[in-house]
Amino acid sequence: MAPPLTTAAAQRGEAAFQAARRAKRGRALLGVALFLAALLASAWMSEFHPAALVAGLPRAGDYFVKLLPELRWGALFGGWETEGSLAFWFYRLDKWALLLLETANMAALATLAGGAAALLLSFAAARNTAPNRWAYVLARRGLEAVRTVPEIVYALILVWAFGVGPLAGIIAIALHTAGALGKLFAEAIENAAMGPWDAVRAAGGTWVQACRFAVLPQVAPNVVSYLLLRFEINVRGASVIGFVGAGGIGQELYLVISQNYYEEISAIIVLIVIVVAMIDLLSDRVRRGLVGEARA
Amino acid sequence: MLELQNLTRRFGDRAAVDGVTLAIPDGAMVGIIGRSGAGKSTLLRMVNRLTEPTSGRILHDGVDVTALRGRALRDWRTRCAMIFQGFNLIGRLDVLTNVLVGRLNHRHGPLATLNSILLNFTPAERAMALDALDRLDLSEQALQRAETLSGGQQQRVAIARALLQEPRLILADEPIASLDPHNARVVMEALRDVNRREGLTVLVNLHHLDTARRYCDRIVAMAAGRVVFDGPPAALRAAEVQAIYGVPEEALEAETPSPSGALPA
16 A cells, blocks of 8 residues: 655645656557557568468578578588589689678778768758858758769669679768768767857857868768778678679679579678678777777 | 847747846956846857847847847957857867867958858968967867867867957856856966956856856846846845845755855955
């Protein structure tokens, strides 16, 4: 049992507290119910039928089984002409390694170019540093528009314009990156303390100088961290963008998928996973080091 | 001569500063006192136009400061350096670079902007900054990150930054409100020193009456955005204090222990 409430004020307070809690719980329950209803409706609309899932899963499993290479223990470390050896599975490792390097280069160039554009635009796209309302609206909406279009759509258009090859892929990824990073940078800028900004302006500094001196040092760790994260995402993006002819390992992956060269599909996927994991580990290291140290 | 003519600033319906008219001769050290929210900060921030006046004019040597734009406005801001309650240093940059911020508006053109963006300053500018730091007893800390300094040291860095602007006027907005008594005294003495030795005009917002009495030649008191007292410290007697703060000075002292009270005069 609840202990007796002594004063009238305490009783009123307790009653108000209980009423507020009931109201809050009621709202939460209603919210959960609405969310579940929406979830079911969207599953029904997008034809996410459990029956289809059950019927299709084994087929997906079959595909994975087909992908498995035929390795034999005895021959595992045999030469590239020995069937069942690792070397046989990865018999085109030299070509794939070059393509992977090209993929990582595409991602790096696109991240740098897109990141530079994003950083320049983000000062106009942040509420607290925008030079005027016009620039703010233009930069915000512009970044939004660029970000909304998926890379693969840019790649399709740019392959048509620049021809098959990595250039189209780099520009496509850079465009999407500029949009995505610009928003993140602008949000980091909006969280910066504005005291130093006042100080630089009060010393007669220009808008550019205030951005450089008062804001950039504050957001630099975030900017570096977002750039590295985006680089990881872009390596993945760059390995798919070749499907439409925009360079990198994707072109090769698309070829072997469409030709049903099962063992080569799995070999390429394994290589991509290894490269992405390596970049993840490396960028994590760099991020930790830089965020602690970054001077500017 | 700095003249404020009928200066007003409204935030919504509320007038933070309401028709202030003041004339401040060159080389004066003026303390502006009053309760929190009396409009002291807004008044000071209007002088360098960090806050735009709603109406009224500011004249400096006959030039209408309220009409300045672009480069002319930045030049004016350079001539009246500001010191803030929160120091407003760039914490992640070293002390020397923070002080060199005071030089940003002394070279012009695209090349100078590019150099400043790359944090390139001339040896002469660095020497100037190091001299200022030395004068404020901070030469050992020049290469430390500003955020690693104590509050008193940070405020002295802010004063060095202000001095590098080579200003004619210093606007100090509650410069000692976040400092302990010892540092408060060091900072106030540095301000009085530049006033006496270099003849800079100093406008300083202060919370404490006796700090204002001790360091300033003239006291301006504000209440509800208006000037309610303007005269030498000696003229500020019990009746005036009660009119400004609504309570006698002894009650005021009890409310907020004074930073300089514990110190030898």
